[in-house]
Amino acid sequence: MSLVVLNAGSSSLKFAVFTANGQNRQLTGHIDGVGEAMQLTLKRNGVEETQAVPAAADHGGAMAAALDILAEEIDDQVRGVGHRIVHGGTRFTDPVILTPEVEAELDALSPLAPLHQPHNLAGVQAARRAFPGAVQIGCFDTAFHRSHPWVNDTFALPLEYFDKGVRRYGFHGLSYQWLTRRLDDVSVGGRPQKVILAHLGAGASMCAVKDGRSIGSTMGFSALDGLPMATRCGQIDPGVLLHLMETEGLDAAALTELLYKESGLKGLSGLSGDMRVLEASKTQEAAQALDYFVFRCRREIGALTGVLEGLDALVFAGGVGENAQSLRKRICSGFEYLGLAIDDDANQAAHGDAARISAADSSVDVWMIPTDEEAVIADAMVELLA
Structure with a gap:
C-alpha cells in the first residue's frame, strides 16, 4: 500500500x-x-x-x-x-x-x-x-506556531478582535518543523538553542525558534506580512491601504489583487517575481527589487535576534534560500557584530543536501538545509493512520 x-x-x-x-x-x-x-x-x-x-x-x-x-x-x-x-x-x-x-x-x-x-x-x-x-x-502550516507567547500573537486592537480570531498565526510551519528536526540531526554538540529559520521562496518568511519551539514569525494574520515575496507586498503601513481606498477608490477586491498578485518583487521590478529572472536582468528596477529583499531579510534577522535574545544558528531553506548563493551572502553580510560570518567557498558549493556555510571562526552556525514538507506530512499520516 x-x-x-x-x-x-x-x-x-x-x-x-x-x-x-x-x-x-x-x-x-x-x-x-x-x-x-x-x-x-x-x-x-x-x-x-x-x-x-x-x-x-x-x-x-x-x-x-x-x-x-x-x-x-x-x-x-x-x-x-x-x-x-x-x-x-x-x-x-x-x-x-x-x-x-x-x-x-x-x-x-x-x-x-x-x-x-x-x-x-x-x-x-x-x-x-x-x-x-x-x-x-x-x-x-499554522500549527507549528501555536507555541507563540501572547505578545507575539496579538495586535494592539481592542481585545474583542483577538477573541474573534484577529491575531497573528504564522505560516510555513511544516517547513519549519522539518528544518528544526534536521538541524538537530546535523548540528555538532546538540540542538542550537536560539535559531532563525528562513524559508525563502515565492512565499517567504522567517521564524524564531527557541529550544525547538516557535516563539515568533515574520508572517502574521495572513500570508502577506513580513518579507517581500514574489508577488506579495510583505510588511506595509496600514495607513497606505486607507490612503489607496480614499484616493484611488480601491475596494477590498482591488486591494486583494494588488497586495497578493501585483506587488512584491514583481511590483518593484515591473518585470517578474521570479528571483532567477531578476538576478539575470540588467535593469535598475530589478536590482532595486533585490536590494529591497536583502534589506528586509537583514532587518527581520535583527528583529528576531532580539526576540531570541541572541542567535546560535541561521538556516536558509526554500527555493531561493537553497539555491541563491549570492543572496545568502548578501543577507549575511554586516552581521559581524553578532560574530556571524560565512565561508564563500562553502556557500558556493552548498547544493542538494544540508551544508554548513559559516566560517570556521563564526560564533553563529549558518546552514543551507533543503526543506521537506512532504516527509513531515508522510510521518504525520503514518502516525494518524496507525
Whole structure:
C-alpha cells in the first residue's frame, strides 16, 4: 500500500509517493511555474527527468497533470492522501482526517490565505475522486506556531478582535518543523538553542525558534506580512491601504489583487517575481527589487535576534534560500557584530543536501538545509493512520 502527498503552493505543486511506513519515497514530482509556462520535474528510482506540462497553466491544470502521473505510476492501493493545508486557524493544531465538516471549517479560512487555501481544498476534492478508497488527511502550516507567547500573537486592537480570531498565526510551519528536526540531526554538540529559520521562496518568511519551539514569525494574520515575496507586498503601513481606498477608490477586491498578485518583487521590478529572472536582468528596477529583499531579510534577522535574545544558528531553506548563493551572502553580510560570518567557498558549493556555510571562526552556525514538507506530512499520516 502507498501513501500519496500533495503540496500545493502559490506558484508550484509538489507531490510524492511513499511506502505505507512513510520511510521510502518511491516517486517525487514538482510542477513549477503554475500560472505561467508550467514545467514538470519527476524523479523515480534515482533518475530525474524534466518536461513541459501540456495542461492549462493554472492550479487546476497542475493538479490534473499530477494526478494523471500518479494514476500511471501507482500500481498498488493508496491507503491515504496527505495534504498541506496552509491555514488551520487556532482549532487545527494537529493533523486531522478531512471530513466534509472539517473541510467546511477550513474553507471559511480561505479569505486569510487566498493564494493557497482554495487550491489546497480543491486538491482534497480532486484526490478524493482519484483515490476514493483512501483516507484524506490534512496537515497545517499554522500549527507549528501555536507555541507563540501572547505578545507575539496579538495586535494592539481592542481585545474583542483577538477573541474573534484577529491575531497573528504564522505560516510555513511544516517547513519549519522539518528544518528544526534536521538541524538537530546535523548540528555538532546538540540542538542550537536560539535559531532563525528562513524559508525563502515565492512565499517567504522567517521564524524564531527557541529550544525547538516557535516563539515568533515574520508572517502574521495572513500570508502577506513580513518579507517581500514574489508577488506579495510583505510588511506595509496600514495607513497606505486607507490612503489607496480614499484616493484611488480601491475596494477590498482591488486591494486583494494588488497586495497578493501585483506587488512584491514583481511590483518593484515591473518585470517578474521570479528571483532567477531578476538576478539575470540588467535593469535598475530589478536590482532595486533585490536590494529591497536583502534589506528586509537583514532587518527581520535583527528583529528576531532580539526576540531570541541572541542567535546560535541561521538556516536558509526554500527555493531561493537553497539555491541563491549570492543572496545568502548578501543577507549575511554586516552581521559581524553578532560574530556571524560565512565561508564563500562553502556557500558556493552548498547544493542538494544540508551544508554548513559559516566560517570556521563564526560564533553563529549558518546552514543551507533543503526543506521537506512532504516527509513531515508522510510521518504525520503514518502516525494518524496507525
